[in-house]
Amino acid sequence: MNRYLQDSFAPVHEELTAFDLEVTGAIPDHLDGRYLRIGPNPATDPGEGYHWFLGEGMVHGVRLEDGHARWYRNRYVRQHGDDFPPNTNVLEHAGRTLAIVEAGAKPYELTHDLDTVGPCDLGTVTGGYTAHPHEDPNTGELHAVSYNWARGNLVDYSVIGTDGRVRHQAEIEVTGSPMIHDCALTEHYLVVYDLPVTFDLGMVAGEAPRPLQGQLQATDRLIDQTLRRGRTARVLPYSWDADYPARIGLLPREGTSADVQWCEIDPCYVFHTLNAYEEGSDVMIDVVRHDRMFASDFTGPNEGPAYLTRFTIDTAAGKVREHRFDEHSQEFPRHDERLTGRRHRYGYAAGVVATGVRTGDSVLKHDLVAGTTTERRLGAGREVSEFCFVPSAPDSAEDAGVLMGYVFDPAAGISDLMLLDAETLEDVAAVHLPGRVPAGFHGNWASTG
Template sequence: MGNHFLEGNFAPVEREYTSTRLTVTGQLPGYLDGRYLRNGPNPADPDPETHHWFLGRGMVHGVRLREGRAEWYRSRRVGTDEGGANTNVIGHAGRTIALVEGGLPQWELSEELDTLGVCDFGGTLSGYTAHPKRDPRTGELHAVSYQFGLGNRVQYSVVGTDGRARRTVDIEVTGAPMMHDFSLTERYVVFYDLPVTFDPDQAPVPIDVPDPLTARTGRGVSSLPYRWNPDYPARIGVMPREGDTSDVRWFDVGQCYVFHPLNAYDEDDRIVLDVVRHPKMFDRALHGPAEGEPTLDRWTVDLALGKVVEDRIDEHGQEFPRVDERLVGLPHRYGYATALDDRSRSVGTVYKHDLHKGSVDAHRFGPGREPGEFVFVPSSADAGEDEGVLMGYVYDAAEARSDLVLLDAGTLETVAAVHLPDRVPHGFHGNWVPAEA
């Protein structure tokens, strides 16, 4: 049986690329001055029997936009041959940082995406997350990090605008979960303690970790040492921003897994969490997420009654949810996501959710065109929530290359496309990094 996470546009590319002669269809908005960057794994000589999509040295693909022009496209491997962060890439405190989770090192990149060295936030952190959240009021990065070496703890941290951690708090959890992401509101930090846990039987080297921290399943072989653990309780934790582990309140939820919340916000004595919910993860499908279509759900945490109400927003398969970053932790109306099937394959569509109307609009790219994650960029600092563009890479199977496509966030009509000379493999997360960031 093949490994579809090494086929088609999941397959790695063989070389780094630089192009300063890019063709553009349509008109790039003049207000865009910065780089669109996206990270993803680009493994060398992977073994199809054991390869997991989440593994492999990272490669960042970037396009520089300025004054209505596309100045360059670059793809660069991250880190060293021994490994490089492969999951996200951000700008913070004047640095470009490639991110990964699980205790592996983060890497600082140059403006042109070459690796400069390991980033440890000025010696204040060892290990980080692929999903920090920037507080739109303060500019600080909030994060929840995990690694199996921490045992039954995860770490909440706050990195200031100077690029150094000003606060770290260890939080006790049930076992050793893969806590890929978290949620942030104006008042609270929300932890997703869900039943995908460290499995030493799948680790690349023997590791002795006592139960109940692990899921010892013995089913199959994967290069990623995390598995579905049906005996692990599914719950979410709520902690005041300035609290510690003794202040966390835990709430049961139905068995499932969440990689990515869309956003979260406070509403009186409730917390509203919009999340992409997977029914199961890494139980029998061990090469990547492929155990049922992920849906967009709303979980409402009632702090007074001590319970969570779970509702379905949209049953279509989707992932990589994004919101206007100016509204992280605040009430939002719109959210964006990429349509995926039950094996994490792109089905050629980007969704726009209007959460006030309860409606969803779609942009369909056409046969053989496969979008990845799309991010929202406002047209100005005070623009409305859908006044701006969505941007992301779209693979064209017929031409075996990719475009950077910009959509009008209000109408979902195509604004422009930057035609790239190479293929951008399906990967994970990216961001618009303004020139002043």
Template sequence: MNRYLQENFAPVHEEHTAFDLEVTGAIPDHLDGRYLRIGPNPAADPGVDYHWFLGEGMVHGVRLGDGRAQWYRNRWVRPQGDDFAPNTNVLQHAGHTLALVEAGAAPYELTDELDTVGPCALGTVTGGYTAHPHEDPATGELHAVSYSWTRGNLVDYSVLDPTGRVRRQVEIEVTGSPMIHDCALTEHYVVIYDLPVTFDLGMVAGERPRPLQTTDRLIDETLRARTYRPLPYSWDADYPARIGLLPREGTAADVRWFEIDQCYVFHTLNAYEEGSDVVIDVVRHDRMFATDFTGPNEGSAYLTRFTVDTVAGKVREHRFDEHSQEFPRYDERLTGRRHRYGYAAGVVAEGARTGDGVLKHDVVAGTTLERRLGAGREVSEFCFVPAAPDSAEDEGVLMGYVFDRGTGRSDLRLLDAATLDDVAAVHLPGRVPAGFHGNWAPTP
């Protein structure tokens, strides 16, 4: 059976609404808003060849205010017509709650109570949108790099103003047709990843994925014979790996490309400029979708720093520690500016699932603090919420869903961002399956 349909990857089949949730600990009084997270949740049996990234989206939300957990709701994102229901990120921008996905599919707008409104055009962004826009805290603008296999070797950099209108869009040529899950932002640049997970036309035609070109590991013959419900992207060992720097107000002709060793990056922690260098902290995978075509299961991934020397035209690479991890987050008041702290979910490499560990990185001191939440628990992405607009970088809380295999239910856990100690746990009426990205949506 497909591993992404078992245990905490398995979908839930009911939508719940619950009020006045039980809380252990104390919810800080300054928290007034909704914690929202989304992930794949197939509405019907997708078959053994299901790819985790292709399940219909379901949003799980908790409303916090006045020191209480006022409600919990989970709702499918209901597609219109032949649309794909977004399943990858959910955030608030320009007064709207948006469910996002990549590869050309449209974002969807949701109500405050998480019911589906419908597709949201986001102005005139070409070729759909992205799952990973980044907001500049100085301007309130949303910056994104979008891709779609229908665009061939073109990707789009777009900027949405604080009202949700497109201020600018730049068409950029890349090597082929790569999957670009994330980008990064600095004060003067947008960072573009052109990496070796690329569109595989043969998978669309029902053929097996392109062969893994390596001498030390071959695709099992049983995999070669399978029929896939494919995510039509796979590892291309002949594809060059590059990082591009586009001046935020530049044209496509202004992009500078810098070669790196082959790897794949789903997620950026943050990026910033240091003199003529551009520093980019990411979670780096050695490869992706080379042998497993149902989900991201190609071994450990590590917090890694790429330092782009724009004078020498070279990139230095440094691994921070040996914790396998994913879903890096930070204080987003520092987007594009120098940061000290970052947070991530510990990952059990065997099976590519999260364990019970939450990590706090000090990238200045070069140290990592690990908090283990207890055997039988599985963490998700934790986002940072500051205690006040002018509070210190790690003064606030981390919040994210944690599944407890012993009870079969999930909690919204709040941790002290400085110490990783417990602040509060909101006990939910059911399970929140393993999913993707979550964000705090403060009450306007």
């Protein structure tokens, strides 16, 4: 049976609402808002060929206020028309709660109570949106790279203003048609990953993987027909292309495709950036680096361990150095987002078991200045998810606050929302939920203030 339909990945089908949740420990009084997280949750049996990334989205939320856990809700993102319901990230921007995904699908707006409002065009971003925008803490604008299999070798850089609409957009020419799951932001640059996981018509046509470089060598009609078959079969039309050049691009924030400085790196794949910043003429980019992706396993990200790695781009020489920080396999890196695009010291991640199929029971804290990593084990058999950082005050120190994320206890069959002290990784509080939150993707704190 498909591993992404079993155990902690298995979908839940009941939409729950619970009030006045039991809490162990003490929720800090300053936390006034919602912790939101989303993930794939197939509504019907998707079959053995199912790819984890393609399940319908379900959002899970907990409302915290005055030291209490007021409610928990889980809700499907309900599909409108032929849209793909977002399943990858959920965040608050310009007063709206947005569920987002990539590869040409539209963002969806949700109510405060997580019911679906419907598609949201953000002022019409070309070719859909992304799962990973990055907010500039100085301006409040969202910067993103969006890709779409129908766009050939073009991807789009967009800036969404604090009014929730596009302020700036530019096309970027890449080598072929890559999957660009994330990007990065520095003070002066957008960082673009052009890496060897590329659009592959053969994957959804039931043939051997067939990488395509340059402009897509197929008609729009063939692409549409093939992808509709692939969507029905839950096949992800991307695979590893060993011949595709791996490179990182630096685009000046208000620049055009002609202004990108491209730098070659060793073949790898990056789902997630921790953070990036400039130091003199160097650009430092901290990521979780996979040696390859979707080369042998076409149901999910299961190609071996992944490590926190720094790419240092010498912009004067056009060269890139790599440095691996430690030997913990990990994913879902996060940082204090008040420092997005600026120099950071700390990063946090979920430990991943050696096979890479699921997270383990550990939360990692990296001190990137001291070069040390602290591991907090939450209990044998428990499974952590992504933890995000919430500061204790707007002007508090970088690690003064809490880490917040869902933890599943297989023995009990239910999940908790765990709050850890970001400095020590010790328990602050656990909110006990009425059910299980399946293994999923990304979450964020949506403050009421």
